[in-house]
Amino acid sequence: MGRGKIEIKRIENSSNRQVTYSKRKNGILKKAKEISVLCDAQVSLIIFGVSGKMHEYISPSTTLIDVLDRYQRASGKTLWDAKHENLSNEIDRIKKENDSMQIELRHLKGEDITSLNYKELMALEDALENGLSGVREKKMEVHRMFKRNDKILEEQNKELNFLLQQHLALEGVGNMHGQWI
Template identity: 40%
Template structure:
């Protein structure tokens, strides 16, 4: 006789939840190991418990597997993301998703600003926005010219100093 199906919902009793987590975690780890052995697959598994503990399994070097996936474990971004996940693991996943959406929209906004500074994606900008952009570009151009002048003057001074020594 088979086991009955259980309803998939959060287990309210903390002790029962912890026991279920432990058993299912071990089962998942066992399945990951079997998959890597039977199918000669590279497997990386990371589990964050509700208490903030991290459990992992990899069939090879975790960093190499993550690099292959396109996620370098040595990058600052990954370390920051890991810290965010550790902080948020016991919180509502919805907050993390909202943060991720906010970061994506901020990234899109910044990418659009860069394109506009390059003179692209100007459609839809108001006249006052275009004037503001023009002023920003003029200020940037003046800063670049000032820096260029400083570098040229320094080069001339070094050349004169070398001539005097020679």
């Protein structure tokens, strides 16, 4: 006994629609894996649900970029142009620069320096000495600023104490005459 045919149209009930989406999504992902394994086909499947969540399957023997390049060549449709290619190259360049900076940072921390030659170690030592010199200069500048602020506060404190003493003296004179100021 087989199933009856259903009319292919949007399912109005949202919970029924979600259940059907989940089941059919899992089914189509399973079929994509099966055709990839059984037939040695290169398969790339991307599904975006209503929520925006992405589900994908890409054959282990390929990458999404390879499949899309092949699609672009076979269909004649342009998926990305030179501008996108330039952006991709720029991303690759920035990733390499980031990797290089990560290595340099590790070296500055004294990590992974066994592979460095004498010239590289000398350059690293110079960079560290320059950095240390800059830190010391900044520390002295901050120290001088604190001393300056300390002197200013001390002078203001003396002035306030003097004014307080004058006020107390005047108050004392006022009290002697029976008056409050």
